[in-house]
Amino acid sequence: MSLDYLWHGFGVALLPQNLMYGLIGCFLGTMIGCLPAIGPINGIALLLPIAYTAGLPPESTLILLASVYYGAEYGGRISSILLNVPGDAGAVMTTIDGNPMARAGKATEALVISGVSSFYGGMIAVVLITFLAPVFGLIAIKFGPAEYFVLMVFAFATLSSMVGHEPVKTLLGCIFGLTLTTIGIDATSGAYRFTFGSPELHDGIEFIVLVIGLFSISEVLLLLEQHAAGVLRPLKVTGSYPTWAMLRSIWWTAVRSTGIGFVVGVLPGTGASVASAVAYTTEKRINDRTGTFGKGDIRGVAAPEAANNAAATGAFVPMLTLGVPGSGTTAVMLGALMLYNIQPGPQLFTEQPALVGGLVASMYVGNILLLVMNLPLVRVFVSALLLPNWILIPGIMLLSILGVYTAYSSVMSVFIMFGIGAVGYLLRKLGFDMAPIVLGFVLGKVMETNLRNALAISGGEIGILFESPLTKLLWAMAIAIVLVPWFISRRRAKQAQPAA
């Protein structure tokens, strides 16, 4: 296994313009993470059309979007600690111990401990990615249409673990996404499906239009609804810096949580929020002998922050190696690659070594930048918490319309965006998650064309889908990912019964 790609990658990541995009991404990411109103996925949705229209090369776009993503995992802790409102989904657990610390006048300590833990988590996870990515590249050529199809089956199977408590809504969301991909020219037969004679619909619903509609427009509508709620005042950043002994005492907590976060992140379908919850409860079980967790224990701040960063980084592993998104946000990034005509999949590493290497290398740089931004400069982001909604809401709206219009110079796209936004708003009010829709949309076309190609090659014989060792392995993985959590929960229920 060669790590040459990483050296090439540093060559890409350290180009002045890419350093700048990384810096902008880290700054915006922290800001977006810090603002409870918008999460990383909204931020990426807004930035994507801007990057695309500005003609950024694919590696720069990816570096920018990725740094927003893991930057947000840093920023989310700020509002968790100071407002008791998580800045993004991955920072929910940080409120439990972070906010009590801030109320006890130890806000600086909480911010530094959580910042350093984020750095631990992010950095260790990048090192793991560095060694994992090339391994998958070796088997790329073994992937033919049949293998791709089963890979997509596996990706959809992982959805079952994503929103376990509402499987019907997950499934419906996914089917909605799949249905949207059938609009446009059919890649196999060349037939025009659901275009209603309009050439604007020949290429189907554009990915940017979908993402902006689902995440920005619906978000604006939700924000407008909550507007009356008023603005929360963040707590003052007071207290002293933590001691070296404190930073050393959280080391094993950070290492364990990074491990948990990384594994959870790598598993497609689960993300930073699950990772931080698992890491927090694990640490609580191991360390909480005196009942300090929940009252401002520094390990309770360190664990979720190390885990959510490790998970965000780990989510890139299935994306870069198999072309399967590990989270809603990486699904958006995969869609971004498709805009550049780069087909995600196991061949990505062999065909685009500069892209993969550049992204991985930029994560080393990005985590260092983020550590600097989040320790001495943390006050800049705290002041962002005072940003009133009457600036935020029109701002997001403006960027959405501009983004879509400049990317496609078509008013039709803007109308479709509003339509999807309205649907997204309704679905969110009904408790639907947007991620399965995006996943269905991103993977649907790949799944359909590969199934049809596999069957074309075999002359209609369905056996081709189970023939090669690789397809068998993927089927087994797909079945396992659905059944294992179900078995575990059943065993737990059984164990709990006699006790009760």
Add this chain to the structure above:
Amino acid sequence: MKLKFVGGVAAFVILGSTAFAQPEKTECLAGAKPGGGFDATCRLLSNSLQATKITASPMAVTYMEGGVGAVAYNHVVGTRPADPGLVVAASSGSALLLAQKKFGSYDETAVRWVGALGADYGVIAVAADSPVKTLKELIVEYGKNPAGFAIGGGGAVGSQDWMKAALIAKAGGADPKKMRYAALEGGGAVTTALQGGHIKIAAGDASEMVKLAEAGKLRILAVMSEKRLPGYLANVPTAKEEGLDIVWPIWRGVYVGPKVSDADYNWWVETLRKLQATSEFKKEQEARGLYPYESLGADYDKQVREDVKRFKTLATEAGL
């Protein structure tokens, strides 16, 4: 009709005595997103015009995505039919879509075809370790066992790659409708699938295959050109040499709107003629994997119409 003819003569006389009218602003519209074939065509034109300083101001390249050029076609005919500075990128793929009536209500006579800027040629390839060494052999083997040869191409059923494959199948005496054809996502996916053994025959274009053939990763059996192509491909026979009478150029060219005056149309034709003689143009052409291809003005217009007719016949013959 008579008036138009007189006008034409008058224009010709005036043009004959003075320089051709040069439009104030020039723009090349690519009917797809940046990075594709239409973009490459526009860049070829824009870069070489700038390098040779044939036009005074640089040519802008704009994009209008949709329906592989259908949106741009409708836009030019419907909204900017008389813009003298606007040329639009097209390819033999556009002629195919016109033949299949996939450009909306307009046909190939709705615009004025200016000229081709170069061409790529169809090729048939097999894996490097394939026992089949020549196209003749392939056709015989295919005829014996069509089910044993899955064919991959970078386009849907009815696309140019599919038609190339259908012609091979027909030559082997097999029914193109029963062909095991996989419509893969572009040329890169086709060559990867060939190397992975998922398909046995690849139908594609010379430029996307030549580097891999040179590296020994696949074998090009024949090139669908009139004469052998230069460079590495000089060792590869044409389909004609192998006894299969197919020439398949994938030309790239430009058209202007239907109401553009003869003077402006002629200015574009002459500009392309001048441009194609320059070394700057040849360099840009080669960099984009295109081979020289001469077809300008009335010749080109005639050729597009003939291509559309040919594609219509091929589709009917193949049973679409």
